[in-house]
Amino acid sequence: MAILIDENTRLIVHGITGREGSFHTRTMIDYGTKVVAGVVPGKGGKKLDDIPIYSTAREARDETEGNTSIIFVPKQFALGAVIEALEASIPLIICVTEGIPVRDVLKMKEMQKRGTSTLIGPNTPGVISPGKAKVGGMPDKVYMPGSIGIVSRSGTLSYEVVNILTESGLGQSTCVGIGGDMIPCLSFVGALERFAEDKETEMIVLIGEVGGIGEIEAAKHIKEKLSMPMFALIGGLNAPQGKKMGHAGAIVSTERTTASAKIEAFENAGVSVVKSPFDLRDAILARV
Amino acid sequence: MNLYEFQAKGIFKEYGIKIPQSQLVCNPTDAVNASKEIGLPVVIKSQILEGGRGKAGLIRIVRQDSEVRKHAEDLLFNTGRTKNERHILVEKHIGAKREYYMGITIDELTEQPVLVFGTAGGVDIEEISKRNPETLFRLSIDPWEGVYDTRIESFVRELTIHKGVGKKLRPICKRMIQLFLDKDCLLAEINPLVASEEGDLVALDAKVVFDDNALFRHPAFRVMEGESSDVPLENEANKRGFSYVKLDGDIGIISHGAGLGMLAVDMIGNAGGSAANFLDIKGHEREKNKVQETRVRNEMDLVYSDTRIKAILFNVFGGLTRCDEVAEEIRNYLREHESRVPVVVRLSGTGSEKVHEILKDENVFLVDSLDAAISEVVRLSKRNKNRDN
Numbered sequence: 001m002a003i004l005i006d007e008n009t010r011l012i013v014h015g016i017t018g019r020e021g022s023f024h025t026r027t028m029i030d031y032g033t034k035v036v037a038g039v040v041p042g043k044g045g046k047k048l049d050d051i052p053i054y055s056t057a058r059e060a061r062d063e064t065e066g067n068t069s070i071i072f073v074p075k076q077f078a079l080g081a082v083i084e085a086l087e088a089s090i091p092l093i094i095c096v097t098e099g100i101p102v103r104d105v106l107k108m109k110e111m112q113k114r115g116t117s118t119l120i121g122p123n124t125p126g127v128i129s130p131g132k133a134k135v136g137g138m139p140d141k142v143y144m145p146g147s148i149g150i151v152s153r154s155g156t157l158s159y160e161v162v163n164i165l166t167e168s169g170l171g172q173s174t175c176v177g178i179g180g181d182m183i184p185c186l187s188f189v190g191a192l193e194r195f196a197e198d199k200e201t202e203m204i205v206l207i208g209e210v211g212g213i214g215e216i217e218a219a220k221h222i223k224e225k226l227s228m229p230m231f232a233l234i235g236g237l238n239a240p241q242g243k244k245m246g247h248a249g250a251i252v253s254t255e256r257t258t259a260s261a262k263i264e265a266f267e268n269a270g271v272s273v274v275k276s277p278f279d280l281r282d283a284i285l286a287r288v
Numbered sequence: 289m290n291l292y293e294f295q296a297k298g299i300f301k302e303y304g305i306k307i308p309q310s311q312l313v314c315n316p317t318d319a320v321n322a323s324k325e326i327g328l329p330v331v332i333k334s335q336i337l338e339g340g341r342g343k344a345g346l347i348r349i350v351r352q353d354s355e356v357r358k359h360a361e362d363l364l365f366n367t368g369r370t371k372n373e374r375h376i377l378v379e380k381h382i383g384a385k386r387e388y389y390m391g392i393t394i395d396e397l398t399e400q401p402v403l404v405f406g407t408a409g410g411v412d413i414e415e416i417s418k419r420n421p422e423t424l425f426r427l428s429i430d431p432w433e434g435v436y437d438t439r440i441e442s443f444v445r446e447l448t449i450h451k452g453v454g455k456k457l458r459p460i461c462k463r464m465i466q467l468f469l470d471k472d473c474l475l476a477e478i479n480p481l482v483a484s485e486e487g488d489l490v491a492l493d494a495k496v497v498f499d500d501n502a503l504f505r506h507p508a509f510r511v512m513e514g515e516s517s518d519v520p521l522e523n524e525a526n527k528r529g530f531s532y533v534k535l536d537g538d539i540g541i542i543s544h545g546a547g548l549g550m551l552a553v554d555m556i557g558n559a560g561g562s563a564a565n566f567l568d569i570k571g572h573e574r575e576k577n578k579v580q581e582t583r584v585r586n587e588m589d590l591v592y593s594d595t596r597i598k599a600i601l602f603n604v605f606g607g608l609t610r611c612d613e614v615a616e617e618i619r620n621y622l623r624e625h626e627s628r629v630p631v632v633v634r635l636s637g638t639g640s641e642k643v644h645e646i647l648k649d650e651n652v653f654l655v656d657s658l659d660a661a662i663s664e665v666v667r668l669s670k671r672n673k674n675r676d677n
Contacts, residue, residue, distance in 0.1 A: 020608065027638075076504060096608070101502035102394065103472050106431035109399065125607045137608035139637035154547020159605040159637060160658055180546060183399050209547060213396050235550040257396075276555060278659060 002129035002174045003149070003194040003201070004092060004118070005033075005068060009133045012057065012066035012090065014039045014073050014081045016048050020096070021072035024137045025051070031134040036064040039081075057081075057088040070126065070135050071095040078122065079104040086111050086119070094135055095121035095185070105183050112185060120186045124179035125155035130172050138175070146171015147200060148284070151191040152207035153180050153214070157235055161207060161277045168281050170288075173201040182211075188218035196226060203229040203287070205280065206271070210236035210259045219265035229287060230271040233280055234259045289498040289512065290337045294377050296494035299471065300478075303463045306490045310379035319360035320353075322378040328353065329381040334363045339412075349381055382490055384482035386453070389413060390460070391477035392429070392468040401429040403465060405457075407448055409480035423448075427461070434465050456489045472502030521565075521594060528586045530569055537562025539669045540591040540600040540629075544569050544609045552603050552662070561666035564597050584617035592628065598676075599630050599669035602652075603661055606637035613639065615646040627651055630668040634661035 011028065015021040016038025025048060029035050037060040038048055044055030054060040057069065069090045073081040078097040085093045086108075095108075100122045112119045120127065126136015131145035139159055144166040152158035155177050162172060176191045178184045188206060195201045204226075208215040215234065222230055237259045263273050272287075274280040291299075297307045311322035312335075323330045334346035341347050348359045356378075363376050389406030391413060406416055408423045417424060427443045429435050440461050444454045460481070468476045475497040484490050503510055525532030531546065535553065539561050543549030546568045553563040567590070569583055591600055604614055615635055622631070632653045635643045647654050653668070655661045 024608070075501070099501045101472050101505070102474060102499045103431060103469065103502065106394070106399070106401065110431055137638075139605070139607050139640075142637070152547070154545060154550075155607055156543075156545025156605045157547030157551055159607055160548060160551065163605070163636065183394070207547070209550060235547045235554070237550075237554050275558070276551070 002132055003191075003198050004120075004127050004174060004176065005129050005135050006132040007032075007034075009068050009092075009135065010034050010036045010064065010066045011133075011135060012037045012039055012060045012064070012069045012085075013051075014057070014069055014071045014085065016040060016051065016053060016072070017043060017046075018072055018074075020137070022048060024072065027137070027140065028134050031140050033133045033135060036060075036066050039069075039084075057084040057090065061088050061090060066090065068092040068135060069094070071097055071121075073097060075099045075101070079107060082108045082119070083111060086115055086117055089115060090117060092118045093120070094124065094126050095119070095179075096124060096126060096136060097121070098123040098180075100181070102182060105181060105185070109183065109185055118186065118190075120176070120184075121179045121181075122185070123181045124177035124184075125158075127174065127176050128172075129174045136177065138177070142166060143175065144169075144171040146173065147202040148172050149191075149195040149198070149201040149204040150175040150207070151188055151195070151204065152177055153184070153209055154207060154235060155180070157209075157233070157277075158207050161205065161233065161280060164277045164281050165284070168285060170281065170284055173198060178214075184214065188214045189221045192218060192221055192226060196228070201228070203231070203284070205284075206230065206232045206266075208232065208234045208262060210234070210262075211257050213257060215262040216265050219262070219269040219271065222266075222271060223269035230266075230269075231280055231283060232263075232266045232271045232273050233275075233277065234262050234266075234273070237275075289500050289503075289509065291496040291498060291512065292335045292337065292375075293333065293494055294335055294375065295512065296476075296496035297491065299467060299496060300491055300494050303467045305460055305463055305467075305478075306488055307494070308380045308382050308490060308492065310377050312375050312377055313360070314364070314374050314376075316357045316360040316364065319376065319378050320356050323350070323353070323356045326378065326380045330356070331379045331381050332356070332359050332363060333377045333379060335375045335377055382482060382492060383485050384480070384492070385485060386450075386483040387480035387492075388449070388453075388482070388489075389416065389424075389477075389479050390464060390481050391475065391479065392464055392473070393475045393477075395426075395428075398428065401431060401465075401468060403427040403429060403435075403461060405443075405447060405461075409482075413477075413479065429465055429469075431469070434469055435462070437462070440465075450483075452487065453483055453489065456483075456487075460489055471496075472499040472506065473497060474499050521590065525567065525590055528590070529583075530567055530587065530590070532568075532590065533566040535563045535565055537564045538596050538598040538673065539665055540564050540567075540594060540597040542567050542587045542591055542600065542602045544604040544606065544614070548603060548605055552601060552658075555658070555662045556601070556666060559662050559666045561662075561669055564594055565591065567591065584614060585621055588618075588621050588625075592625070597629055598672040599632065599665050601661060601665040602631060602633045602635075603658065604635045604637070605658075606635065606639060609638065611635040611637055611639040612642040612646065615643045618652065619646055619650050622650055622652065629672060630665075632661050632665040632668065634658060 387409035389409035
């Protein structure tokens with residue numbers, strides 16, 4: 001089954017003619033994802049390889065029945081692209097773009113509330129359901145179909161985790177990058193809720209980091225509602241307070257947002273907290 | 289990006305929020321002249337980014353002409369920190385009848401901008417929210433619309449403050465909200481906002497934190513880029529588009545991907561080594577002035593310039609980042625620069641199948657996995673350290 005994306009995904013690529021858009025569209029097609037359209041204002045009627053390009057999201061959706069959008073548009077224009085996809089009622093929108101101003105992300109979230117679309121990101125490598133579909137720019141050779149659901153703030157840390165799991169024969173149902181921004185449009189809780197409904201997913205790995213309270217909210221949710229085996233890896237244990245380490249979200253500002261506060265909350269909720277991808281593999285193998 | 293008090297006050301003034309009469313000076317003689325123009329008593333304030341200036345004695349109320357020069361010299365020359373700051377603010381002392389708190393930030397729970405007003409200002413807001421939360425009032429802000437006048441009016445009416453103060457407060461709320469949204473702030477804070485003896489509401493202190501992601505649409509702030517840290521290397525990194533944090537060890541880390549970078553710092557610690565820095569390249573797109581080719585160059589320049597370093601770990605797991613491109617840049621860099629310290633390179637992911645071919649003859653330790661990279665770089669740093677001793 002997987003969550004969010006699978007063999008039924010019909011993908012619309014916003015910014016398909018850009019450097020990132022074109023490169024990753026081709027890798028997604030190679031992987032087997034059905035890319036049905038591109039959206040680039042002013043380039044309607046043109047093509048990238050065999051893929052028709054439209055000037056608006058609405059046209060793309062109407063003509064091709066696209067049901068998922070991926071946004072590869074520069075940060076100056078990302079808000080506009082997301083709004084367009086929301087207004088075209090595209091059911092799933094994944095925003096890869098990094099560096100979008102917080103104010104724009106807040107606007108996206110506000111607009112998303114008024115409709116029924118699922119919005120993921122920004123600043124995410126995307127979502128992959130191994131063997132079924134890849135919507136994003138992750139290194140797809142590293143993934144293997146299986147029953148472990150993965151949700152992560154950090155793209156690169158999740159690649160490392162998946163790499164080690166795959167090497168040990170522990171495959172993945174879906175890997176969701178919620179992104180590294182201060183305010184992710186889909187929270188950990190949002191991903192966990194979807195994994196809970198997925199028959200294919202038998203255990204979940206949550207990869208968090210310092211800053212923000214997403215992990216604390218997730219721990220609360222897990223304690224109250226989740227019974228699946230859960231593992232958590234929190235990056236930035238040694239991050240100095242008050243300093244921004246990489247992601248806008250990874251600012252250690254209050255007591256609740258430190259790595260140790262999150263670890264405590266997870267342990268309290270019955271989650272196995274591990275210190276490294278290697279420990280994670282060992283913990284899962286011990287369980288299995 | 290953190291703004292200095294004087295910069296934040298400049299913006300407040302632009303938005304019609306009253307601030308005390310002041311002059312920004314960088315030498316004691318100008319401080320003396322400023323104080324004469326403004327008239328005693330004055331407050332002389334160190335302009336540094338850290339909080340707690342009051343407690344650290346960096347805000348001085350001066351009531352006598354003869355004291356001005358002494359305090360100015362002290363704050364300019366003797367505060368004993370490595371800093372870019374060379375300014376002090378000489379400000380008219382405002383007699384405060386009442387002190388309030390006003391701050392606009394993004395509420396971590398509701399994920400909405402929120403204006404917080406406190407009827408007991410002048411104290412650290414975290415303390416107030418712990419000890420006297422009943423003195424805090426919140427007004428949520430729509431990121432598209434801001435706040436309608438009628439909502440501001442009813443909000444102010446509910447506050448436990450003098451009616452006269454309420455009348456002056458409404459426009460300040462409105463302007464601060466406008467400022468916060470217009471300027472892409474993450475925080476805009478007045479603590480304390482005081483009711484002066486003349487009956488005005490004046491911002492005695494000002495704090496603004498600006499969203500770096502929005503720099504592209506605020507050219508005026510670009511000038512201030514790279515000035516917001518005490519650590520020169522951190523400012524330098526910021527100017528070049530990286531995220532850099534100085535740590536205490538001797539193993540330099542270059543990582544693409546913040547999560548992986550943080551993991552590397554942790555794993556190096558667990559393996560008996562110590563990271564000298566965290567460094568992450570921000571963004572995957574080719575930005576106008578920051579072409580892919582110069583990024584690796586900039587990163588390596590930066591890390592090499594740190595003389596504490598005994599070994600470097602270059603660790604990338606590329607998804608959106610392409611390893612073959614990174615490998616080429618590393619090769620080019622090392623051919624042009626003599627390698628003072630051993631470099632361990634681990635590149636996995638997109639394009640990694642080409643890496644071995646590109647780097648096989650170069651002066652690097654090429655490894656495939658993260659744990660091999662960590663143990664190798666820790667081993668090399670110790671060996672290098674022993675050589676020096």
